[in-house]
Amino acid sequence: MKHLSVFPLFLLLFVFSCGPKQVVDSTIIIAGQFFNSESKEVEIYMGNDSEFFPLAEDGHFLIGLEIDDYRTFQLGTDRRSFELFMVPGDSIYVTADAKDFRNSFQASGDRIAENTYLVEKTRSYFESNMMDLFEKDKDEYFEVKNGFFADQRKHFDQLKQAQEIHPGFLKLEEAYFEYTPLSFDIYYLNSQAFFKNLTKEELDFPMEELKAKLAEIDLGRSDLLIEGSYTAIISHLLGEKTKEISNHDTTLQNTPEGNERAAFLAMEELLENPAVKDFFLFRHLMENLQFKGLEAAKPSIEKFQAENQSPKLVSKLEKELKKWDAIMPGMEIPDFSFEDISGEMVQLSNLKGTLVYIDIWATWCKPCIEEHPYWDQLKADYEDQPVSFLTISIDENKEAWEKMVISKNMEGLQWIAEKAWRSDLNLHFMVNSIPRFILLDGEGKIIDPNAERPSGDIWKTLDQFL
Template sequence: MKKLLWIAIATLVIVACTKEAPDYTVLSGKLENVSGLKEIRVRGAYDFSQVIEVKEDGTFADTLQPIKTGYYTLQIGRANLPMYLEQGDNLNVTVDISNSENPLSFSDGKAVAVNKYLADKNKASREKVAKLGGFQGIFGMEEDKFLETMKSMNEEETKRLDSTKNLPEKFIELEKKTIEYDYLYNLSLYPEYHAYVTKKEDYEAPESITKPLESLTYDNEKDYNEIGIYKQLVLSHFINRYYDDANDRDEVLNEVKGAGIESLKTDMARSLSQGLSLGAKDAKAEADRIKSLTSDEDVIKDVDKFLSSASELSEGKPSPKFTYPNINGKDVSLDDLKGKLVYIDVWATWCGPCKREIPFLKQLEKDYHNKAVHFVSISIDEKKNDWEKMVKDQDLKGIQLHAKEAWKSSLVQDYKINGIPRFILLDKEGNIITADAPRPSTDEIRTLLDEWLKK
């Protein structure tokens, strides 16, 4: 399932009647109920990002510059907390991430009222989503019920905004757009997520779901840079089209270039670079397409690094060696497996997509049981007991190994694995067939196994 991260946003520069507002904000505060954290980060639109040092007593203070009035995200460890900053403000915040209801408490600043509104809005949204049954409950609804629910939530958000006093006009203008884009974004998610939740593989959404999206344009640079949910809509639109039809990829990239949004090109390139596959036969061409989108040095560096890795892990190259203990504590090495094809599953007990592949992997093992294929599952669980329990409870077959170093294990590092499950197929001599093999749930893996079993 395509998954995309939420991006924090910023509004227009607020200009006074006689002079432009300062391009900075002073942010100070204190972290409570957390220790050992040496820094936090503020992210915002126009690719704003700044690290703030945290003192031993949990206090922090810094000048954020250059900055624009608008929405930001305060990143504290793994927590991403939304907030609103104004240019020229001196805002103080107390942060308690153990308080899930209200982790941010603001004082001494112009943006206090806006941040209280946002806290109330986010709390109400969480409660509403929980009441509806979360992700499964919302996207499991039939079309009419889903539309009714989304419209109701849209109306509730609008009423909350209209009834809240002392909010700046610029914020109100931005928030109205955000509420409308949020409604459209949820409609855009419905076809894929409904098909996933209801297991209707051939599901097609009716016009009542798709038609409202037809009026949406994807070339509004102002909204793209200032409204995070619009950025999500635009990116998901182009990324989904890019992956849905490999034959139209150049056409999609030309549309991205023609949209006239410079940051879109870089964001698109960054997103696509994260999806590059080491096992793809056209990896070089794919990388070149991505590099043509942007001049961003970090993105180009990442793509070049990928190309180097792809060369090292291309078909016919010797596989990196590994040795890990099996469920009985006996070490098993790659050299022990020579003479048969080796189909490797890198997984973990906490990984939902990994567990969804287990029934298909069991069936695949059963169907190829008497053939020259080793099925090797390598867990990267940090807790060995979790792995042992699942192997026994699920009666997992094949060769079950445990890499106790988890993400730091040699296999993960050598194969440049940044997401699981990852499947790898090796030939009978331990050479790479593909470093990113098809999953057990696909027909492609059977075709590939049959092809190489004949050699």
């Protein structure tokens, strides 16, 4: 995707006075102003991909994106967003208060009826007692859920009667009403089983009815791969099939290689449409790449490259893999700056001459906290060795970080990154989840961009390079 980062007034007037016919066919233009935003960026979340664009001091922004067909996506800032629907050639100008998108949204340009409906649909979700839906008992859950979707359906039918709506939007909304209630049932069932520590069969839930509905779903709808609830249901079915395959073949259990093999077999068994299979294999490899690293993703990458029939996904993968060139073993990283617990500015170059084992964490991250005892033990084991154990917080709330470091008497190198998730370090290493561990050598070069956790076998790597 490309973006337009300049925001001259004459261009804005051109876009919205001449209309979409003046725009390149494959490009959509999104412009507007977000009031009261604390961020300097606008985020677009499309499928599994996020892209960020500059936000001017007064909140104005201008974005150009190339898309192949009609799409829905999330647009927002400050971790708040709303949904938009656009078609190649469309232009839209939106204004909203970043602290209250749902009640302040206004738009002009193309697809106003569709996008106003989407914003109102989101508003009704929060106004319909849905926020704690998955904590309710079964009868109340169904009463609230069914009432919500019945009301939503009524508004959708009114929209169809009153406006000329894009046929792609109608298709996506019909899919929404068909599949989203089912995806809610799946999530409710999983959350109830987790919190009550029961198997799904032990819960008071119409399991056979749910299974029958899931069995009727056509898993070959490549035209619905941009509809979130449809793909969420297929992901659930793939997960269940993967578990079933593993349970029947003990050689596939408890190893990364076995887990991958079971996942591949599940896709082969359930997905017949090549485009759908490519989509989910690509999603699988991207999850491995983003959350486990390049080495862990290699089996799924190789399978995709050997079998796929989707040139556009191949091109997308090539772009993703190119990003890893800068963080491969042996590459030197920039000398990023941080603030330490005493308020002093520090840099990674301060630690040259030692191995640097980095823990990227946050105070709100439970898995991060669970690694702390192992971290402390590891640090004690290598106390007399040239190893720097560096914790870097990506907390947005600096006071929360300071409070935990002091209250828990967390000794050693305690640093915090500016801009949290969007810090220079996170962007450079493509950090999508925490805790994330990185190992550097004494010259500041990368040994492992996705190092083992303290609770794992990181000591083997440390010993190898000491």
